[in-house]
Amino acid sequence: MNDVLDLRIAHLYAHFLNIYGDRGNILSLTHRALWRGIEVQVESIGLGESIDADRYDIYFIGGGQDKQQETIAADLLRHASTLRAAVDSGAVILSICGGYQLLGHYYRPAEGEELKGISLIDAFTVAGNRRMIGNVIVKRTDGSTLVGFENHSGKTFLGPGLPPLGKVISGNGNNGEDGFEGTHSGTIYGTYLHGSLLPKNPDLADEMISLALARRHGEIKLHPLDDTLELSAHKRALSLPT
Numbered sequence: 001m002n003d004v005l006d007l008r009i010a011h012l013y014a015h016f017l018n019i020y021g022d023r024g025n026i027l028s029l030t031h032r033a034l035w036r037g038i039e040v041q042v043e044s045i046g047l048g049e050s051i052d053a054d055r056y057d058i059y060f061i062g063g064g065q066d067k068q069q070e071t072i073a074a075d076l077l078r079h080a081s082t083l084r085a086a087v088d089s090g091a092v093i094l095s096i097c098g099g100y101q102l103l104g105h106y107y108r109p110a111e112g113e114e115l116k117g118i119s120l121i122d123a124f125t126v127a128g129n130r131r132m133i134g135n136v137i138v139k140r141t142d143g144s145t146l147v148g149f150e151n152h153s154g155k156t157f158l159g160p161g162l163p164p165l166g167k168v169i170s171g172n173g174n175n176g177e178d179g180f181e182g183t184h185s186g187t188i189y190g191t192y193l194h195g196s197l198l199p200k201n202p203d204l205a206d207e208m209i210s211l212a213l214a215r216r217h218g219e220i221k222l223h224p225l226d227d228t229l230e231l232s233a234h235k236r237a238l239s240l241p242t
Helices: 023-034 066-078 080-088 202-217 228-238
Strands: 006-012 039-045 058-061 092-096 106-108 123-139 145-158 166-170 183-185 188-191
Touching: 006 023, 006 202, 023 039, 023 058, 023 202, 066 080, 080 092, 092 202, 123 228, 145 228, 202 228
Parallel strands: 006 039, 006 058, 058 092, 092 188, 106 123
Antiparallel strands: 123 145, 123 166, 183 188
């Protein structure tokens, strides 16, 4: 293990996919690592640029409208095998809303051509006839809760072997029908939760940091932080109307 721990984060298409405060997830990961003395490098990957599958420990893909998804979909497809190799090596992927949809097999909008996804997860998304907007509460299998805000008309359906991120307690989640939100499979996280997600869910942020560090540094036990403010925000979100 290296004497100095470092974390390398790739922010994909930051110029196009950054609605509803999604960049706050990068800030949360960065600061929670820095507060522990872990060096952090954040690099933006834009259209037409290459990705080194061995370099990054965390990949972040934010949300965008249909227009932005159309802009980046073909370019993201170029990176399908690279991102698969990165995940196989232990890298973490956090994808939000539009980015989440493109991790699956396809996104079929209400108008226009179907957008081909990278099939990193067994899921697909189709446009719904209503917009799902509001605060969301999700319960994970360990009993912990996640809070966030959703604003999407796309309905994502998971394949039979793909686990969700959690069960919807309040809100719509993936599709407003099956009672599930997002997905968490190995080191891949996909979700509709904006707001942004990680500042109000510090345990999830630390979970991702631990997984990402393990890729190059082995298992690392993170020392606890003073999360009084973050947990207060989480508790407040639990009481918000949907």
